[in-house]
Amino acid sequence: MEGASATVTALKAGDVTHQAILSELEGRRRALDPQINAFIHCVDEPAALAADTPLAGLPISVKDQIHVAGMPCTFGLAEKRPMVPEKTATAVQRLVDAGATIIGKTSLPPLAMDFQTGNDLIGRTNNPWNLEYTSGGSSGGGAAAVASGMSLADIGADLAGSLRIPAAFCGVYSLLPSAGALPGDGMMKGNGIELRHFARIGPIARSVDDLELLWTHMSGEVRQEIEANRIRLAVCSGSNILPVEKRITDVFERAVATFGSNDVEIVRAVPQALICPDSWESYGTIMGHETGALMNRVERLLARQLGRAAAARSPRFLKPVHEGYRRCEKAYGRALDRQRAVAADLSAFLENHDALLLPVSCVGTFRHRKPTSVTGPVRDYAEPFDIDGNQLGYLDALTAFTTPVSLAGNPVVTMPLGLDGFGLPVGAQLVGKTGCERQLLALAGRLSSMLQQIAAPGASVKRCFGS
Incomplete structure (x- = not known):
């Protein structure tokens, strides 16, 4: 499968034309x-760009939450007059300035508020591996487009797992940069609005090389050689913390065994303060406090009252978010203090390990689920997941391993580990040191090279440039 890096190389060498790739x-x-429903909007005739730019006209797609000047930005809402931004999000503009071509906007749930992707604009987005399964959310359109070969790379966003879950479910790679590593403008419904914490733009691609190429131009960092010392990898399958589907732990453990047989030093460890009730509560309090600032008092009160049953089913995610809606400054301050403590604890832990390997979620990709109720953009799913005999609510099963990492603010590469017994992809979070994206990408590349590479059925892109 030809990815972004190989395409740029071929474009620069003149082995293929920009128009041929398009x-x-x-x-x-x-x-x-028509079967996958990944794109909300496609650009009919993208402008031809010169091959002498750094990205040589590389075609990319962008999640339809992220602002692109002059293009409708729907946020997954079926509005008669969607927002048309005047300014492109800075992180995307850097790619355009380097010569990337935006070919379209990819799908998401309304206001990015679900971990399945679907909306009234185009319907549900299907997983390229099996159309009966979800592509995840909220960057599910981008992950499906990349996995199926309809896009060479997608730029998405992540608040509670919205890059990581779709990448894992679709068998592709994503990079969640360190908190603050990229400008956070151009992700909200309205100009000039930003969240202080958690919301981060990042790329989805087919390989670590592709992520590194995109990161170079999104961040402005110069590529550098990373010394290939022996890898010290901390691993935690998560099954000692919460119920995790056996089909995930089986693939996870096979990958860990493969790493060990390739001279990776494996340590079974996880920072004590990372995945625990205090982290879930702190994340929710901060998120609820900051997103609550975008609502008026009546809206916050209604959200809490109408969502009581849903919050009771989600003690690790929605309940603390609703508590955050109270906008208590003392509670917010305590949560920020705990956030700093969690970040410091993970930083100290990573002094002795090169990275931490964790599951992305307690469940793998699942068959499309219909919400029990829909209130505006908010969907509630009353039916829990049955995880090998254990019941876990929808939101908690999907976010229990993502929100603590979001809280800490560290960079994460989501990497596919292999296929489960149903032939569906399983991914993992590879968590690195804050501010060390380049080192994390190099490490992810080395680990990925030890595993059998996977590609969605029918996703191979025909090589339209010579042999």
């Missing part, structure tokens, strides 16, 4: 997107 991708979209 035509190939358009053909794939016409053939596949």
Whole structure:
């Protein structure tokens, strides 16, 4: 499968024309997107860009939550007059300035408020591995587009797992940068609005090389050689903390065994303060306090009252978010103090380990679920997941391993580990040191090279440039 890096190389060498790549991708979209529903908006005739730019006209897609000047930005809402931003999000503009071509906007749930992707604009987004399964959310359109070969890379966003869950479910890679590593503008419904914590823009791609290429131009960092010392990898399957599907732990453990047989030093450990009730509560309090500032008092009160049953089913995610809606400054301050403590604890832990390998969620990709109720953009799912005989609510099963990492603010590469017994991909979070994206990407590349590479059925892109 040809990815972003190989395409840029071929474009620069003159082995293929920009128009040939665009035509190939358009053909794939016409053939596949009626079944997958990854794109909300496609650019009919992207401008041809010169091959002498750093990215040589590389075609990319962008999640339809992220502002692109002059393009409708729906946020997954079926509005008659969607927002049309005047300014492109800085992180995306850097790619455009380097020569990337935006070919379209990819789907998300309304206001990015679900971990399945679907909306009234185009319907549900299906997983390229099996159309009966979800692509995850909220960056599910981008992950499905990349996995199916309809896009060479997608730029998404993550608040509570919205890059990591779709990447894991679709068998592709994502990079969640360190908190504050990239500008956070251009992600909210309204100009000039930003959240102080957690919301981060990042790329989804087919390989670590592709992530590194995109990161270079999004961050402005210069590529550098990383010394290939013996890897010291901390691992935690999560099953000693919460119920985790056996199909996930089986793939996880096979990958860990493969790493060990390739001279990776494996240590079974996780920072004590990372995945625990205090972390879940602190994340929710901060998120609820800050997103609550975008609502008026009546809206916050209604959200709490109407969501009581849902919050009771989600003690690790929604309940603390609703508590945060109270906007108590003392509670917010305590949560920020705990956040700093968690970040410091993880930083100290990573002084003795190169990275931490964790599951992305307690469940793998699952068959599409219909919400029990819908209130505006808010969907409630009353039916819990049955995880090998243990019941776990929808939101908690999907976020229990993502929100503590979001709280700490460390960079994460989501990497596919292999296929489960149903032939569906399983991914993991590879958590690195804050501010060390380049080292984390190098490490992810080395670990990925030890595993059998996977590609969604029918996702191979025809090589339209010579042999």
